[in-house]
Amino acid sequence: MRTDEVIDVTGLHQRYGGFEAVRGLSLRVRRGELFALLGTNGAGKTTAMETIEGFRPAAAGTVRVLGRDPYRERRAVRAQAGVMLQEGGLFPDLTVAETVDLWRDLVPRPRPRAEVLEQVALADKAGVRARQLSGGQRRRLDLALAIVGRPRVLFLDEPTTGMDPEARRATWRTVRDLVADGATVLLTTHYLEEAEQLADRLAIMHRGVVEVAGTVAEVLAGHGDRISFRVPSRVPVTELPRPAGTPPRVAVSGGAPVATYTLSGPNGPGVQAALRELLDWADVERLELAGLEARSASLEDVFLRVAGHPAVEEDAR
Numbered sequence: 001m002r003t004d005e006v007i008d009v010t011g012l013h014q015r016y017g018g019f020e021a022v023r024g025l026s027l028r029v030r031r032g033e034l035f036a037l038l039g040t041n042g043a044g045k046t047t048a049m050e051t052i053e054g055f056r057p058a059a060a061g062t063v064r065v066l067g068r069d070p071y072r073e074r075r076a077v078r079a080q081a082g083v084m085l086q087e088g089g090l091f092p093d094l095t096v097a098e099t100v101d102l103w104r105d106l107v108p109r110p111r112p113r114a115e116v117l118e119q120v121a122l123a124d125k126a127g128v129r130a131r132q133l134s135g136g137q138r139r140r141l142d143l144a145l146a147i148v149g150r151p152r153v154l155f156l157d158e159p160t161t162g163m164d165p166e167a168r169r170a171t172w173r174t175v176r177d178l179v180a181d182g183a184t185v186l187l188t189t190h191y192l193e194e195a196e197q198l199a200d201r202l203a204i205m206h207r208g209v210v211e212v213a214g215t216v217a218e219v220l221a222g223h224g225d226r227i228s229f230r231v232p233s234r235v236p237v238t239e240l241p242r243p244a245g246t247p248p249r250v251a252v253s254g255g256a257p258v259a260t261y262t263l264s265g266p267n268g269p270g271v272q273a274a275l276r277e278l279l280d281w282a283d284v285e286r287l288e289l290a291g292l293e294a295r296s297a298s299l300e301d302v303f304l305r306v307a308g309h310p311a312v313e314e315d316a317r
């Protein structure tokens with residue numbers, strides 16, 4: 001293991017009875033890095049996360065957190081890790097302040113309560129009971145408990161689920177501050193924007209394996225630029241041009257057929273040349289290309305492709 005690798009997972013398998021939920025997951029997270037694990041429902045993110053957190057032994061493969069086995073050396077790892085589970089176990093009748101104090105008693109070098117509540121924007125809720133908090137506020141209290149012990153590594157399982165956009169942004173600021181202070185973070189999320197905003201690197205899982213991984217730029221690079229427009233009503237789909245041999249994909253969007261060309265890979269036609277060819281065609285045919293748009297692939301495009309979404313498979317060939 002390289003010394004700056006805080007989380008090192010190699011060939012991880014995990015199963016429930018005969019069902020293999022994680023099938024050979026490998027990932028490395030370096031010190032001070034935020035790594036986002038994205039994936040379809042049931043992809044195995046939580047199962048992988050719980051194994052890396054040390055809640056269960058790996059069925060096969062190796063997991064190291066701060067150089068140790070998180071299951072066998074749970075105590076040593078836990079002392080340096082902060083965990084925010086999908087369902088935090090708060091005591092409903094304790095106030096926010098009492099909850100944080102309870103956790104402060106459990107860790108060796110607790111952060112001051114006021115500082116923690118300030119950081120998760122719950123300072124004005126100190127006297128409120130957990131059961132009276134909104135879903136988003138409860139998630140922020142879960143985050144407070146995860147950071148009370150000054151963790152070197154933080155595991156955040158869907159940290160902003162149930163939050164409104166403002167609360168989500170506030171949580172992103174908190175997480176960025178923690179990373180700036182040197183924490184290493186492994187996070188799962190269903191919000192692609194969250195990964196785009198926060199992650200140094202990310203992986204998209206599907207059916208127990210990582211399908212794509214890298215920096216956002218690396219993940220998008222392999223998926224090409226796109227050009228799209230509404231198919232003019234008098235043009236049959238089969239007669240749409242194929243700039244440099246690229247066929248369009250036609251899908252109905254907003255009640256009208258939309259043609260999308262994906263100009264993928266380093267050897268594909270450039271977006272500029274393809275645009276020129278399409279505009280020349282429109283000029284000759286005296287067509288108006290309504291909704292014409294050229295853009296890079298988005299994380300959503302990549303995600304849908306990984307998930308095998310029918311809308312991205314259906315080419316007009």
Ligand SMILES: Nc1ncnc2c1ncn2[C@@H]1O[C@H](COP(=O)(O)OP(=O)(O)OP(=O)(O)O)[C@@H](O)[C@H]1O
Binds near residue numbers: 016039040043
């Ligand atoms: N305790 C369990 N017993 C049996 N099967 C389970 C158990 N927990 C999860 N699974 C199955 O393992 C697979 C992976 O589940 P997991 O919760 O890890 O996925 P996930 O990527 O976190 O999903 P989501 O995005 O929906 O939260 C799913 O098919 C799920 O049904």
